[in-house]
Amino acid sequence: MLGTDLIGKALEVLKARPLCDRCLGRLFAGLGYGWSNLERGAALKKVIVMSYHERIREGDEGALREFGEVAGNIGAHASSLYRLLFDNELEVRECSLCGGRLDGFIEEVAVRGSKLLSLYNISRFVVGVRVPRGLLELEESIALQHGLRYWESIRSEIRREVGKAIQSRFGLKVDFEDPEAMLVVSYPDLSLEVVISSLYIRGRYWKVGRMISQAYWPTVGGARYYSIEQALYGILEVLGGESVVLHASGREDVDARMLGSGRPVIVEVKAPRVRRxxxxxxxxxxxxxxxxxxxxxxxxxxxxxxxxxxKEEVAVRSKVYRALVAVDGGVSPEDLRMLELLNGVTVLQRTPKRVLHRRRDMVRSRKLYEVKCRLIAGPLVECLIRASGGLYVKELVNGDDGRTKPSFTEVLGRRAECLELDVLYVEEHPALQPPTQQSQESRPQQG
Ligand SMILES: [Zn+2]
Incomplete structure (x- = not known):
């Protein structure tokens, strides 16, 4: 008969241990749709009580005795029939999983959690739940022991029910895609914590001065150089965050300026109080x-x-640099033509000696698309260099004792040195382009 197995299993579970409606319903959470586990548990218990009543009315003495034993584990749904049959008050046993606390817990967490989230100006959130490991193991062993396949854990029920309650009654939104914070709930001790998500702002930066590092560079006596990250600290004061981190597509040397198009970055502000x-x-x-x-x-x-x-290296397709180069013994028009013969060559670079302490020693190949040079005076040449991202320009000029091939030094047969370097243009990968205005405007209007 339809349902016999399901009811039989629910009864088997209840004979073994007392469970509240919610904890019983949770063992069958994947069956039926649009109900709470509270409703599932209550429905199962009512059908079980009705089945006992049917057999008892038909004179089944064994059923009467069995109902007398299991009624305390079923709880309130069995109490009226128990009083009718035994002329006595039923002693309801406490739920062996939650001690009958789960309903109240969810209610209280929803009220306190929504207040806490509002305090932090959070409108989009997710719920995280901590549950003692022993309880999760007990649940799993019950499911295993009774061959139950459609159960869910107390953790996932709390996560969903608290989220639902806060969303429907307090107007905040559960948002898995882009939450502003996680409300961390500890069961059963009711401690709550709000973990604020970082705020990410995309943009570009320009470094107009030299001797400025990208990241904060701490030393015993303070920062080694002024850094872009330090320049961003003012943002923290405005937004009330804990720290700020720069995520950039590559970096230029400390002594190189970043001009022209600027460098694409995402500025991460950790734990901000202001989100707009x-x-x-x-x-x-x-x-x-x-x-x-x-x-x-x-x-x-x-x-x-x-x-x-x-942050991926492929994020940058190419860069344009301006290099001020000095050549031993001066520069002739013939030298300039020699340098421009480098257009289109592939440069093989072993990791430069100056970065060997922090980078693996390897050879990489980079494309040199274009070199244009202009004599300034005597030994000084100004060069515009367009190359694929990641080319070490200073070594392209000086050759790094043969570790970079070809190089200006090699081509000219005399020592060339890069005196000043600026990044003028960063050609970024299309994936970094922001969504078009049009796609934002074409969303249907909510009426
Ligand atoms: Zn329970």
Whole structure:
């Protein structure tokens, strides 16, 4: 008969241990749709009580005795029939999984959690749940022992029910894609914690001065150089965050400027109190706090998953550099023609000696698309160099004792040295382009 196995299994479980409606229903969570586990548990228990009543009315003495024993594990749904049959009050046993606390727990967490989230100005959130390992193991062993296949864990029930309650009653939104914070709930001790998600802002930076590092460079006596990250600290004061991290597509040398198109970056602000920043204000704060040495253009908000694309080496297709080069013994027009013969060559570079302490020694090949040179005076040449991302330009010039081939030094047969370097243009991968305005506007209007 339809349902016999299901009811039989539920009864088998209840004979073994007392369970509240919610904890019984959870063991059958994958059956039926659009109900809470509370409703599932109550439905199963009512059908079980009705089946006993049917057999008892037909004079089954064994059923009467069995009902007397199991009624305490079933709880409130059995109490009226128990009183009718035994003329006595039923002693309801406490749920062996949650002690009858789960309903109240979910209710209280929803109320306190929504207040806490509002305090932090959070409107999109996810719920994280900590449950003692012993409880999770007990649940699993019950499911295994009774051959149950459609159960879910108390952790996933709390996560869903708390999220649902906060969303439906307090107007905040559960958002797995782009949460502003995670509400971390500990069961059963009711401690709550809000873990604020980082804020990601995409944009570009310009480094107008030299001797500025990209990341904060700590030494015993303070920072080695002023850094872009330090220039961004002003953002923290405006947004009330804990720290700021720069995710950039590559970096230039400390002594090289970043001009022209700027370098694409994502600025990560950890644990901000403000989530809808005035980007223009942040740009001004960076410019003023760095005395104009560092500038940013902030284009909009990004997501955590965008960071990876920005940091990958393929993110940058090519770069244009301006190099001021000095050549031993001066430069002739013939020398300039020799240098421009490098157009289109592939440069093989062993890891430069100056970065060997932090980079693996290997040979990599980079494309040199174009070299244009202009004599300035005596030994000085200004060169515009367009190359694939990751080419070490200083070594392209000086040859790094033969570790870079070909090089300016090799081609000219005299020592060439890069005195000044600027990055003028960063051609980024299309994946880094922000979504078009059109796709944002074409969303259907909510009426
Ligand atoms: Zn329970």
């Amino acid at each position: 920043p005035d980007l223009g204000l942040l740009e001004r704060v960076v410019r003023e706090s760095s005395g104009g040495l560092v500038m940013v253009k902030l284009e909009g908000l990004a997501r955590r998953r965008d960071v990876k694309a920005y």
